[in-house]
Amino acid sequence: MTVTPFLAALNPIAVHLGPLQVHWYGVIIASGVILAVLLAVREGRRRGINPDDIYDMILWALPAALIAARLYYVAFQWPYYSQHPGEIIAIWDGGIAIYGSLIGAGLVVYFFCRSRFIPVWLMLDVAAPTVILGQAIGRWGNFMNQEAFGRITSLSFLQGLHLPHFIVEQMFINGAYRQPTFLYESTWDLMGFVVLMSLRHYPQLFKQGEVFLGYVMWYSLGRFFIEGMRTDSLMLGNVIRVSQLLSVILFVGAAIIWIYRRRQNTPPTDYLAGNPFRERTKLSN
Numbered sequence: 001m002t003v004t005p006f007l008a009a010l011n012p013i014a015v016h017l018g019p020l021q022v023h024w025y026g027v028i029i030a031s032g033v034i035l036a037v038l039l040a041v042r043e044g045r046r047r048g049i050n051p052d053d054i055y056d057m058i059l060w061a062l063p064a065a066l067i068a069a070r071l072y073y074v075a076f077q078w079p080y081y082s083q084h085p086g087e088i089i090a091i092w093d094g095g096i097a098i099y100g101s102l103i104g105a106g107l108v109v110y111f112f113c114r115s116r117f118i119p120v121w122l123m124l125d126v127a128a129p130t131v132i133l134g135q136a137i138g139r140w141g142n143f144m145n146q147e148a149f150g151r152i153t154s155l156s157f158l159q160g161l162h163l164p165h166f167i168v169e170q171m172f173i174n175g176a177y178r179q180p181t182f183l184y185e186s187t188w189d190l191m192g193f194v195v196l197m198s199l200r201h202y203p204q205l206f207k208q209g210e211v212f213l214g215y216v217m218w219y220s221l222g223r224f225f226i227e228g229m230r231t232d233s234l235m236l237g238n239v240i241r242v243s244q245l246l247s248v249i250l251f252v253g254a255a256i257i258w259i260y261r262r263r264q265n266t267p268p269t270d271y272l273a274g275n276p277f278r279e280r281t282k283l284s285n
Contacts, residue, residue, distance in 0.1 A: 010170055012144050025141040032137030033062065036130035044126045048275035053116050057123075061108040065101035066091070072100025076234035076242055097234065098135060099246055117277040121209030125271055128215035129196040135219070136189035142182045143170060150179025150229040181229050188222035200271060207268035209261065213254040220251040 014024045037058055041051045073095050074081050074088055081088050109127070113120045142148035155177055158168045163180070171178045192215065200211045224247040227233055233241040261268050269276065 009146060009172070010144060010166065012146075024144040028141040028144065029138050032134035035137065036127075036134035039130040039133070040127050043130075044123075046274070047122060047126055047271075049118060049123065049126060053118060054126075056116075057109065057112045060112060061105040064108045065105040066096070068104025069096035069098065069101035072097040072103070073234065076236070097243075098138075099243060102131075118275060119208060119269075119277070121212065121268070122271070122275055124212035125200070125206070125208060125210070128212040129193050129200065132189045132196070132215055132219060133193040136186045136193060139182045139186035139189070143167075143180075146170060146173050147232060148182045148185075148230065149173055149232070150181040150184075151231055152176045153179050178231075179229055181226050184229070185222065185226045188226065189219065192218040192222070203272060204270055206271040207261065208271050208273075209268060210258060211271060213258045216254040217251050220247040220254070223247045224251070 010024075012024055014022045014027050016022075037054070041054050044054050045051060070088070070091050076097075077095075106124075109123055110120055112118075113123050139148065149171065155168070158171060158177055158180070161180075163183075167180060167183065168177075171180050195218070196211060196215060200206055206214075224244050227241055227243045227247065233243060236242050236245065
């Protein structure tokens with residue numbers, strides 16, 4: 001029996017507030033961020049990081065991440081945006097790059113932690129599992145905008161994945177069914193979250209910095225292969241997919257740093273030891 005799908009895309013607008021349109025993309029991204037912050041605060045407390053420090057850091061990191069994510073995307077799409085400068089700030093229509101946001105937020109984390117006497121590696125470890133969870137949730141914003149999709153496929157292939165009907169419908173884009181690469185990456189990120197959360201409390205398993213390095217390697221590995229399936233990749237010279245190149249650099253770099261730090265005469269502090277400056281940070285607050 002042939003099944004005729006109902007080819008109606010989901011409305012990307014969540015609600016209208018007068019002239020203001022609230023997009024599902026923004027709602028989903030914000031939900032991921034809120035959950036990530038709550039989980040980071042909970043773990044930070046256990047590791048001797050004052051919750052107020054995390055909240056203060058987020059106030060700087062979120063704008064930096066958003067701006068960097070948009071600038072990263074616009075930079076690699078400059079031939080288009082140079083002709084449409086009014087659209088540069090239109091992030092509600094999508095068009096932000098995760099790698100750009102990580103770069104922007106990472107810079108804030110580094111300088112903030114140095115100013116508050118918090119070990120940078122420890123803060124990154126606390127944040128890493130929650131960040132990859134936020135990324136898993138955020139990919140559903142791409143789903144609502146019908147972006148971050150893959151090559152043309154068939155209805156029978158999507159049905160063979162036993163996907164809910166609403167996902168199959170939403171993957172009918174520009175007259176053809178598409179690979180749900182947003183879902184592949186969301187699933188990979190969720191698996192990474194489970195792995196990191198399951199392992200990071202094992203005694204003497206991780207040194208400070210290694211939860212974060214594990215996150216970098218896990219995400220980069222998955223992103224490399226999934227990016228190769230996408231049709232909307234940012235390109236470098238129409239030859240190299242930017243995210244694939246960066247994934248290779250980050251994976252190899254994280255592995256080298258991990259090995260180098262383990263081979264030092266004085267090995268890094270155990271992750272579970274927490275913040276050695278916790279009393280000093282209490283006084284400063």
